[in-house]
Amino acid sequence: MAMTTAPAPVGPGPTDLRGRVAELHSIREQALAGPSEKASAAQHARGKLTARERIELLLDEGSFREVEQLRRHRATGFGLELKKPYTDGVVTGWGTVEGRTVFVYAHDFRIFGGALGEAHAEKIHKIMDMALATGAPLVSLNDGAGARIQEGVSALAGYGGIFQRNTRASGVIPQISVMLGPCAGGAAYSPALTDFVFMVRETSQMFITGPDVVKAVTGEEITHNGLGGADVHAETSGVAHFAYDDEQTCLAEVRYLLSMLPQNNRQAPPTAPGGDRAERRSDVLLDLVPADGNRPYDMAKVIEEIVDDGEYLEVHERWARNIICALARLDGQVVGIVANQPQSLAGVLDIEASEKAARFVQMCDAFNIPLLTLLDVPGFLPGVGQEHGGIIRHGAKLLYAYCNATVPRISLILRKAYGGAYIVMDSASTGADLTYAWPTNEIAVMGAEGAANVIFRRQIAEAEDPEAMRHKMVKEYKAELMHPYYAAERGLVDDVIDPAATREVLIRSLAMLRSKHADLPSRKHGNPPQ
Numbered sequence: 001m002a003m004t005t006a007p008a009p010v011g012p013g014p015t016d017l018r019g020r021v022a023e024l025h026s027i028r029e030q031a032l033a034g035p036s037e038k039a040s041a042a043q044h045a046r047g048k049l050t051a052r053e054r055i056e057l058l059l060d061e062g063s064f065r066e067v068e069q070l071r072r073h074r075a076t077g078f079g080l081e082l083k084k085p086y087t088d089g090v091v092t093g094w095g096t097v098e099g100r101t102v103f104v105y106a107h108d109f110r111i112f113g114g115a116l117g118e119a120h121a122e123k124i125h126k127i128m129d130m131a132l133a134t135g136a137p138l139v140s141l142n143d144g145a146g147a148r149i150q151e152g153v154s155a156l157a158g159y160g161g162i163f164q165r166n167t168r169a170s171g172v173i174p175q176i177s178v179m180l181g182p183c184a185g186g187a188a189y190s191p192a193l194t195d196f197v198f199m200v201r202e203t204s205q206m207f208i209t210g211p212d213v214v215k216a217v218t219g220e221e222i223t224h225n226g227l228g229g230a231d232v233h234a235e236t237s238g239v240a241h242f243a244y245d246d247e248q249t250c251l252a253e254v255r256y257l258l259s260m261l262p263q264n265n266r267q268a269p270p271t272a273p274g275g276d277r278a279e280r281r282s283d284v285l286l287d288l289v290p291a292d293g294n295r296p297y298d299m300a301k302v303i304e305e306i307v308d309d310g311e312y313l314e315v316h317e318r319w320a321r322n323i324i325c326a327l328a329r330l331d332g333q334v335v336g337i338v339a340n341q342p343q344s345l346a347g348v349l350d351i352e353a354s355e356k357a358a359r360f361v362q363m364c365d366a367f368n369i370p371l372l373t374l375l376d377v378p379g380f381l382p383g384v385g386q387e388h389g390g391i392i393r394h395g396a397k398l399l400y401a402y403c404n405a406t407v408p409r410i411s412l413i414l415r416k417a418y419g420g421a422y423i424v425m426d427s428a429s430t431g432a433d434l435t436y437a438w439p440t441n442e443i444a445v446m447g448a449e450g451a452a453n454v455i456f457r458r459q460i461a462e463a464e465d466p467e468a469m470r471h472k473m474v475k476e477y478k479a480e481l482m483h484p485y486y487a488a489e490r491g492l493v494d495d496v497i498d499p500a501a502t503r504e505v506l507i508r509s510l511a512m513l514r515s516k517h518a519d520l521p522s523r524k525h526g527n528p529p530q
Helices: 017-033 037-045 051-058 118-134 153-169 185-193 211-218 224-228 230-237 247-258 299-306 351-366 384-388 391-404 419-424 448-455 457-462 466-481 499-513
Strands: 065-067 090-097 100-107 138-142 175-179 182-184 196-200 205-207 242-244 312-315 323-330 333-340 371-377 409-418 434-437 442-444
Touching: 051 090, 051 100, 051 138, 051 247, 065 118, 090 118, 100 118, 118 138, 118 153, 138 185, 153 185, 175 185, 175 247, 182 185, 185 205, 196 230, 196 247, 205 224, 211 224, 224 230, 230 242, 242 247, 247 312, 299 312, 299 323, 299 333, 299 371, 299 499, 323 351, 323 499, 333 351, 351 371, 351 391, 371 419, 384 391, 391 419, 409 419, 409 499, 434 499, 448 457, 448 466, 457 466
Parallel strands: 100 138, 138 175, 175 196, 182 205, 196 242, 333 371, 371 409, 409 434, 409 442
Antiparallel strands: 065 090, 090 100, 312 323, 323 333
């Protein structure tokens, strides 16, 4: 069927039921085939799959049930009355992923370039309403050229309806945006309102104003990928949570993420019991983490050693690398992990790390995913750029997210936990249900060297050998206020544990907390720092 096919002529058509059924099958074949073989070949030549091919990869085989397949637009003018293809450029419906219901809509770039018109938008609105009403995840497969210019403001209003539904569904059902082509202008705000954004390198881009507008206004010259490609948003802007080299891998990872999420905010995430024993000891941790707080190590290896089968899904892996946010399982139960990464900026908290972790904590709390926080944090990153950039405001986002979370919360202090960063990273005083520490922990207002320089400034300055005096005072401060059991003696740490037993301790603690129930004060909503 060519996209330029005019509406079917009005007439009586077949008079018997068999004839009517044959006509139905003929029409359905046209809708399934799309505009033309040439259009499909052009899509493949761009390195992209068609909308239906993508849906087949995302959903369980044979599970997709399409909605409004025969929908056509009613617009006239600019030749639109002669171009009325079935589906109107978006395929909508539901299916299953590992047997659980998932709703999906996919732009068909072969039809009007996937541009959104009134009928197109109404189809999306309907499937979003169905997802929210039935309490099932929504996945959007984005590959569109923005609003359909020929339909004017009616197309723009369609975006408003999508944004409103994104917001209503936020924190109620998981919403995942998969960017598989261009997404420009106002269209980019729908993915920004969802829980997760996936992108594919070279073929997907997101930006508010394109390279031509940027050049006209600022004089800067840049490519589409340089302005809003997958790597830009995965590494620099933080807009994309995941970036992959091809659509097949990308959609497989969407399926994996869905397997870690509940259907909605009233359910727990699905369990997946495996063969990794809960009581498995991890003696390798005794050598993996240096006792010397100034020596770096890879926190990712600690996570691998603790979680089931060493498997986890890192969110925002390439953005704000000084903090790790990941979904994993402990004894088959999904847990959200927030961990400082000493290999990057010594694991300090800065503006981007605070934003990244805050958003992740909020997502976990919304979808009943317990939180495990692994601390090795020397503090907040100092500097004029950080202060002028609003580190106070951005750091408060993470503090607010933790304090507002009602899911089970466990903190584990591996080494350093200094100053405000210690408090912000889910300390006992902000409501963590259980706080554990390794014998290498150092919990203090600041490092011993800095503290000694402040407290004993006069003694050091007046000493015959200031350096020797400073060394003595540092040692004294450590012995008095920073020994591994200081916080435990004051009830700020529930137990100091053998690192090799970490997995078992965490699993038993999470099992106890599984029935935790906590209510927030009655209010319309909070007013978190922005």
